[in-house]
Amino acid sequence: MLITLRSGFSAGIAAAWMLSVSLLWTGSVRAEERRNSLKVPSRPAQTDVSVTTTVSHFPVSTYRYRLGPGDKLEISVFKIEGYEARVQVLSDGTINLPRLGTIEVWGLTLDEARQRITNGYSQFLRRPIVYLNLLSQRPIRVTVSGEVRRPGIYTLQVNSTKSNVDLDLGSGGGWPTLVDAIARAGGITALGDLSGLELMRLDPENNGKSKLYRFDYLTVLKHGGHAPNPLIYDGDSIRVVRVRSPNSSDLIMGSVSNFSSRLIRVVVLGEVRSPGAVQITPNSPLSRAVLQAGGITPVRGSAIKVAIVRTERDGSSSVKKVTYSPDALLNSPNNPPLRQGDIVVIDRNVRTQIIDSINAALEPLNPIANAMSVLRVLGLLTPLSTGD
Secondary structure, eight states: OOOBOTTSOBHHHHHHHHHHHHHHHHHHHHHHHHHHHTSOOOOOOOSOOOEEEEOSSOOGGGOOOOOOTTOEEEEEETTEEEEEEEEEOOTTSEEEETTTEEEEOTTOOHHHHHHHHHHHHTTTSSSOOEEEEEEEOOOEEEEEEESBSSOEEEEEOTTOOGGGSOTTSSOOSSSOBHHHHHHHTTOBOTTEEEEEEEEEEEEGGGTTEEEEEEEOHHHHHHHOOOOOOOBOOTTOEEEEEEOSSOOHHHHHHHHHSTTBOSOEEEEEEESBSSOEEEEEOTTOBHHHHHHHTTOBOTTTEEEEEEEEEEEOTTSOEEEEEEOOOTTSOTTBTTBOBOOTTOEEEEEEOHHHHHHHHHHHHSGGGTTTOOHHHHHHHHTOOOTTOOOO
């Protein structure tokens, strides 16, 4: 029995029409899902792309001081009493003001923070004029990495005195600079490249991307000219790259500058007059350390059997055997430059090794016989016998 609707369609025809519409809708949805599954996902936009700039004159206006935890502020409202306050930015980046309560200022410049405070007071004051002063700055935390003696994260105080930094490095006063940060890290190592010091700084005005600056101090030290020494701000990162092809003049220039520590410590052992630890200037040749230890003993020491034991940054150790020549140029195979922590071992000559071996073998017979007497009996020792 068919039920006829007012429009003239039967209930069966209406049900069939509704079913077909449903099937068509379901098919189109599944087809869209298949098309979406075949789409290749797009690569997300990079947010940390660094722009590299090699500068000879560092632009002063590239940075605006931004507030952070530890900053001390002074706030007042023009001709209105009861709104004066001296506050410190808390660890969550907020400050508490009279009647206004908690307000966030982390990452804002002084002008932006003053405008935010003004907008807050405008809710119950008529055209308030807000004064905002920075009483004292928070300590500056900077990362120093690469070819420095003590890489790490350092806290630099603003307006610090000489007693707060290494006495032989850095300026030690005013706002910390790039040179001060390298000084706190112990100065550059023997392989630090003064022609490519890198400073990485976040740029809040460019979506938080980092900007990389490179400074060439080696050219300035060798030929003169302007040497930019930019101020360091909280969150900066400094990197001293490794020199690719060192030469003697560049090594000497770096060692005598205040980018390097004044003295390094090496140990000289073996056949020298005064074995032990000695202090020399960075990149000093092997001859400097040997002479500092009193020189090679003339009878027992061997100039052709000198070993330099060195511990690398990755924890590995290397032993380099050289034929020592005090007249050789710096960075030559016979008179290489030394680094912090090197151990120099001066071996015995052949004659001394034979005598020591015989003495060790004849030790139970002492004082009846010794090596010198045995060699004289055999005719192998003469008053003029010397050498390696």
